Amino acid sequence: MLRFLNIVAILALVGSAVYAYSIKYQTSYRAEQITKTKIEIRQERDAIAVLRAEWAYMTRPERIQQLADAYLPGMKQVEATQVVAAQALPERLPRVDSIGQKLDSLGLSMPATPPVPGGASPTTPKAQGQERRKP
Amino acid sequence: MTQTVRDTQPPPSRTRELRRLLRAIFSTSLDLSASRMRLAALGFLALYGVIAIKLVYLGFKPEAATTRRAAAEAVAASRPDILDRNGEVLASDVKVMSVFAEPRRIIDKDEATELLTAALPGLDSREMRERLGSRKGFVWVKREVTTHQRDEVFHLGLPGVGLIAENKRVYPNGPIGAHVLGFANVDNQGIAGIEKYIDGQGLADLHGAGFGATPEELKPISLSLDIRATHALRDELEKGVTHFKAKAGAAAIMDVNTGELIALASLPDYDPNKPTDALDPIHINRMSVGVYEMGSTFKALTIAMALDSGKVNLNSRLDARGVLSFGRFKIHDYHAQNRALTLPEVFTYSSNVGTARMAMGQGVERHKAFLRKMGQLTRMRTELPESAEPIVPKNWGELNTMTIAFGHGLAVAPLQAMMAVGALMNGGYLITPTFIKRSEEEAKDGAERVIRPETSEAMRYLMRLNAEIGTARKVNVAGYYVGAKTGTAEKVVNGHYSKTKLFNTFMAVAPSDKPKYLFLTIMDEPQGLPETGGYATAAYNAGQVTGEIIERVGPILGLAPRFEPPHQPFPLLAKLGYGYANVPARGGGGH
Numbered sequence: 080m081l082r083f084l085n086i087v088a089i090l091a092l093v094g095s096a097v098y099a100y101s102i103k104y105q106t107s108y109r110a111e112q113i114t115k116t117k118i119e120i121r122q123e124r125d126a127i128a129v130l131r132a133e134w135a136y137m138t139r140p141e142r143i144q145q146l147a148d149a150y151l152p153g154m155k156q157v158e159a160t161q162v163v164a165a166q167a168l169p170e171r172l173p174r175v176d177s178i179g180q181k182l183d184s185l186g187l188s189m190p191a192t193p194p195v196p197g198g199a200s201p202t203t204p205k206a207q208g209q210e211r212r213k214p
Numbered sequence: 215m216t217q218t219v220r221d222t223q224p225p226p227s228r229t230r231e232l233r234r235l236l237r238a239i240f241s242t243s244l245d246l247s248a249s250r251m252r253l254a255a256l257g258f259l260a261l262y263g264v265i266a267i268k269l270v271y272l273g274f275k276p277e278a279a280t281t282r283r284a285a286a287e288a289v290a291a292s293r294p295d296i297l298d299r300n301g302e303v304l305a306s307d308v309k310v311m312s313v314f315a316e317p318r319r320i321i322d323k324d325e326a327t328e329l330l331t332a333a334l335p336g337l338d339s340r341e342m343r344e345r346l347g348s349r350k351g352f353v354w355v356k357r358e359v360t361t362h363q364r365d366e367v368f369h370l371g372l373p374g375v376g377l378i379a380e381n382k383r384v385y386p387n388g389p390i391g392a393h394v395l396g397f398a399n400v401d402n403q404g405i406a407g408i409e410k411y412i413d414g415q416g417l418a419d420l421h422g423a424g425f426g427a428t429p430e431e432l433k434p435i436s437l438s439l440d441i442r443a444t445h446a447l448r449d450e451l452e453k454g455v456t457h458f459k460a461k462a463g464a465a466a467i468m469d470v471n472t473g474e475l476i477a478l479a480s481l482p483d484y485d486p487n488k489p490t491d492a493l494d495p496i497h498i499n500r501m502s503v504g505v506y507e508m509g510s511t512f513k514a515l516t517i518a519m520a521l522d523s524g525k526v527n528l529n530s531r532l533d534a535r536g537v538l539s540f541g542r543f544k545i546h547d548y549h550a551q552n553r554a555l556t557l558p559e560v561f562t563y564s565s566n567v568g569t570a571r572m573a574m575g576q577g578v579e580r581h582k583a584f585l586r587k588m589g590q591l592t593r594m595r596t597e598l599p600e601s602a603e604p605i606v607p608k609n610w611g612e613l614n615t616m617t618i619a620f621g622h623g624l625a626v627a628p629l630q631a632m633m634a635v636g637a638l639m640n641g642g643y644l645i646t647p648t649f650i651k652r653s654e655e656e657a658k659d660g661a662e663r664v665i666r667p668e669t670s671e672a673m674r675y676l677m678r679l680n681a682e683i684g685t686a687r688k689v690n691v692a693g694y695y696v697g698a699k700t701g702t703a704e705k706v707v708n709g710h711y712s713k714t715k716l717f718n719t720f721m722a723v724a725p726s727d728k729p730k731y732l733f734l735t736i737m738d739e740p741q742g743l744p745e746t747g748g749y750a751t752a753a754y755n756a757g758q759v760t761g762e763i764i765e766r767v768g769p770i771l772g773l774a775p776r777f778e779p780p781h782q783p784f785p786l787l788a789k790l791g792y793g794y795a796n797v798p799a800r801g802g803g804g805h
Contacts, residue, residue, distance in 0.1 A: 125309040125379075135303035135386035140445035156766060159693035159775035 291402050292381045294412065294432035296395060298441040299476075299651050305395055305409070305486075307381040307402070311364040313355040317346050319374035326372050330355055333366040357400055358382055383409075385486040391444050393499040394437065394478055394598070394649050397486035406492060408437065408649060411597045436651040438474035443467060446766045448479035451735065454759035455481050458740035458750075464500040464628065465735040465763060467771075470636040470723070472657040473645035475629075476731065476771065500736065503600045505625040509701030509752070510685075511635065511721045512621030513569045514673060517561060518638050519584040520572045522669040528787070530557045534568040540613050545570055545620075548702075548751075549685075561676045562684030564700065566620045573619035574612065581615045587664050588634040589644060590626050597649045602627050621701055622711070628719070632734050635699075635721050637664050638673040639729040671786045678726035678783070688757040689722050691764045693775030695783070697726035698760070700752040705739070715739050720756035724764055724773060727783035731771065735760045 136142075147154060296305040313334065320326050323346045331339045334356050345353050355375065359367070364377060383398040396407015404410035412435060447465050455463040464480040480500040484491035491497060498504060520526045531554045538545040549563045560568035573581050585591055593603045605625040607614045617623040629647055637644040643661040677697025681690045686698035701719035704711040718740060722733040735756040746754040768775065782788060 128306060129308045131303055132306045132308050132384050132386055135306070136384075139387045139390070140442050141388065141390065141449075144445070144449070157769045159691070159765070159768060160777070162769050162775050164774055 292432065293383060293398060293402055293404070293409070295434040296408060296412075297434050297436050298391075298439050298444075299436060299474075300440060300442075301436075302441045303386060304391060304437065304439070304441065305383060305385050305398075308384055309379045310358045310382045311361075311377050312357045312380045313359055313364075313367050314376055314378055315346055315353050315355050316374045316376070317348050317350055317353060320346055321373055323347055326375060329370050329372060330367070330375065333370060334359065334363055387441060387445075388485045388487065389483045390441060390448055391437075391439050391478070392483050392486045392492075393480050393501070394439055394475070395486055396598075397489045397492055399489060405489065406600065407598055408435070410599045414599075438469075438472075438476060438649055438651050439478070440476050440771065443767050443770050444477040444479060446770060447477040447763050448481070448483075450759055450762045450766060451479050451481055454735075454755065454762070455737065455740075458737065458743065458755040460737045460740040460755070462496075462500060462738040463736060463740075463756075463759075464504075465733070465759070466501050466629065466632065467763075467767065468632050468636055468647060468732045468734075470640040470645075470729050470732045471654050472652055473633070473636065473647045473661075474652060474657075475647055475649050477767070499598070499600055500628065500738075501734075502594075502596065502598055502627050502629045503602050505602050505605055505627050506717055506719075506736065507622050507625050507703040508628070508631045508719050509621040509703030509717065510564045510566075511631060511699050511701035511719050512618065512624075513561065513564065513701075514638055514677070514699055514721070515585065515588060515590070515634055516569045516573050516581075516619040517557065517676065518665055518669055518673050519576060519581065521557075521672050522665045523576060523580070525575060526557060526572065528557055528672060528675075531555065532557065532560055532565075532568040532571055534560065534563075534565045534571075536567075538567045538570055538616070540616060543613060545616060558676055558679055561699075562680050564685050569619045570616040573615050578610060578612055578615045581618070582610060585618070585624070587644075588637065589646075590624065590630060590634055594627060594630045594633065594646065596629070596647055604630065621703055628734060628736050631719075632721075632732060635723075635734075636732050638670055639677070639723045639732060640670065641667045642670045668786050668790065671784050674723065674726045674729060675784050675787055677721075677723055681722070681726075685753055686720070686722070686757055688753050689720070689761040689764065691724075691761055691768070693777055694764055694768055694773055695725035695727060695776065695780060696722050696764060697724075698722035698757070700757055702751045714750075716750055716752075718750075718752035718756040720752050720760045722760050722764060724768070725776075725780075727780045730773065733760050733763060735763065 292307050293305075295303060295307070298304055313330075315326070317323070323343065327339055327343045327346055331337045331342055337356060342355070345355075356363075357380065367375065368377060381402050383402055385392070385395060385397070392407075394407055396409040396411075397405055398409045399405050404413040447467060451463050451465045454460070462481060464478075466478040467476040468474065469476055478499075478501055480498070482496055484494070484497045486492065521528075526532075534547060534550075534555045535552050536550075545566050547563070547565050547567050549565075551559070551563055551565070555563060555565055555568050559565070560572070576584070582591070591604060591606050593601055595601055604627065607618075607623055614623050633644065633647055636647075642663050642665040643658055644664045645657050645661045648657075674697055677686075677699060678695065679697075680686045681696050681698045685700045689696055689698045699721050701721070703717045703719070704713065705715040705717050706712070707715055716739060718737045720733075720735045723729050724731050724733070737752075737756045737759070740750050740755040742748040742750040742754070
């Protein structure tokens with residue numbers, strides 16, 4: 080009995096020692112990982128700082144102006160007349176079903192009556208659409 | 215123990231004796247004499263005491279400076295990013311590698327010197343040898359090396375030579391906004407401009423105390439500058455300075471309601487990435503460090519003083535006939551009308567005689583007090599460490615009041631004049647200009663009211679009138695309802711005012727009915743050109759440039775253009791019975 084207890088105790092001792100060792104090993108492994116990640120984060124952060132500075136350098140107004148002068152020869156400075164407030168824009172036109180209207184104007188649904196003379200003229204939205212397409 | 219016993223190889227009798235002695239010492243039976251126990255206890259006590267004392271001693275002894283620590287103290291500290299009002303980067307830190315050495319650990323100093331000078335061109339080998347020969351623990355070999363040089367030094371594999379990452383300040387926009395930003399030196403300490411201001415705000419103390427602030431702990435600083443507007447302003451100014459062959463020029467845009475400087479440029483300028491250029495006196499910030507006689511723009515202050523006192527109003531007439539004599543001095547008008555002028559005419563014809571009389575009507579003391587109230591007689595301090603004391607006459611007599619009324623005899627920093635004119639425009643609040651972003655509430659919080667709102671409106675009316683029919687017609691950019699005043703000061707050469715060397719200023723406000731931005735352009739000795747008819751007065755050069763600036767910057771700053779005149783631009787004046795009723799038909803040329 081006593082011998083059995085002794086063996087159990089020894090086994091428990093060895094087991095706890097192994098467990099403690101593995102915990103310690105894992106801890107130091109994780110700590111190493113954390114340090115590594117921290118270094119990576121720092122490197123990334125430094126890289127971001129460099130990229131941000133580089134971005135600011137590449138998009139500096141002076142350079143953009145030079146590039147615009149060289150590659151956009153037709154462009155001009157914005158004039159005050161070109162600036163319009165959002166409120167000054169006209170209201171959007173109501174949606175019109177132009178195809179449906181055309182079909183209606185054909186008078187297919189009412190074969191008995193002849194079409195109204197004015198009804199066949201093109202509707203406003205279509206005319207607008209054509210105009211807008213012009214440069 | 216038995217080992218020792220056997221080693222000594224004593225005779226058998228002595229062996230027994232020794233055994234007895236050892237047994238007596240190491241015996242655990244308690245019948246031994248107490249004194250022996252006490253002796254053993256004392257021995258152990260002494261041993262542990264020595265250990266304890268040594269521990270305390272080690273604890274108090276200052277730690278030997280390790281290389282890492284020495285390096286951490288020497289490397290350039292990190293600084294917060296500087297952003298413009300829209301979040302664009304104006305100044306930032308990037309990491310660069312620097313080469314250092316620990317002379318005590320270098321084995322072959324000659325070899326190290328030879329290899330290092332070969333890898334890093336630009337190093338003086340004799341100086342290097344001296345530095346490596348010193349007995350210091352840490353010396354710099356070269357700061358801020360390129361990646362290629364870094365790799366080369368790394369591959370040399372010299373013991374006692376190492377690489378360390380440092381912060382380097384970069385200014386991606388180069389000279390744009392340079393005078394506001396200032397610069398930082400190789401140790402990343404602010405030397406001028408906002409950079410120095412940041413250090414003064416506690417950053418330097420933080421570093422000094424050893425808290426090497428990490429970049430993520432530092433909050434970026436938002437300036438009031440708009441980098442795109444600053445670039446546009448500088449570009450137009452540069453064109454103007456070149457075109458009119460001026461010696462120097464400067465321009466600025468200020469938000470009159472918050473005192474924020476939206477843009478500032480002073481030419482010639484420098485690239486803060488090359489700090490050595492910044493120290494050249496020709497590169498000073500002419501807006502805040504230079505002091506100048508502001509010429510006729512000062513008339514706005516005189517007229518505001520007279521109007522605010524209630525002694526004159528917009529309908530008053532002032533005698534502007536002939537020449538105003540005072541002792542042996544004579545005051546002339548550039549656009550002499552030789553008749554009694556109404557107050558708006560005095561402004562639009564820029565009459566020296568009329569303004570001088572107006573100031574005399576107030577008296578020397580009140581004139582002085584008014585200018586003091588407007589902050590024109592004391593040094594103005596902004597965030598920029600660079601500032602200048604105005605040059606105020608020592609004995610301020612009647613003649614001084616007369617000349618200062620039209621901007622001669624008192625030299626102030628242009629930014630200071632902007633502050634005063636800003637107060638005339640914004641409804642009467644004197645707001646110290648700032649380079650840090652802030653709201654209108656913050657600005658008006660500590661601002662003092664210096665003139666009545668009616669006076670401010672009258673001044674806006676006069677400025678507008680001057681841009682419509684007066685001397686500042688060049689700047690009447692359609693859509694922005696601009697008001698403006700020209701100023702041409704003659705420079706003092708050998709104690710006399712020169713007729714050919716001019717210092718021109720031009721102030722403009724937009725829009726005049728709801729003032730938002732104040733523009734100032736100054737030009738040092740611009741030349742008359744054939745297309746200006748040989749004239750070199752302010753309207754032809756500084757005014758021209760200001761017009762270009764407003765036209766270009768207006769859309770950037772989101773100024774809404776209006777092509778119909780505002781319905782009632784000056785409501786307070788309309789209530790008082792003025793309006794555009796007493797508009798003179800014509801206001802004068804380009805003085």
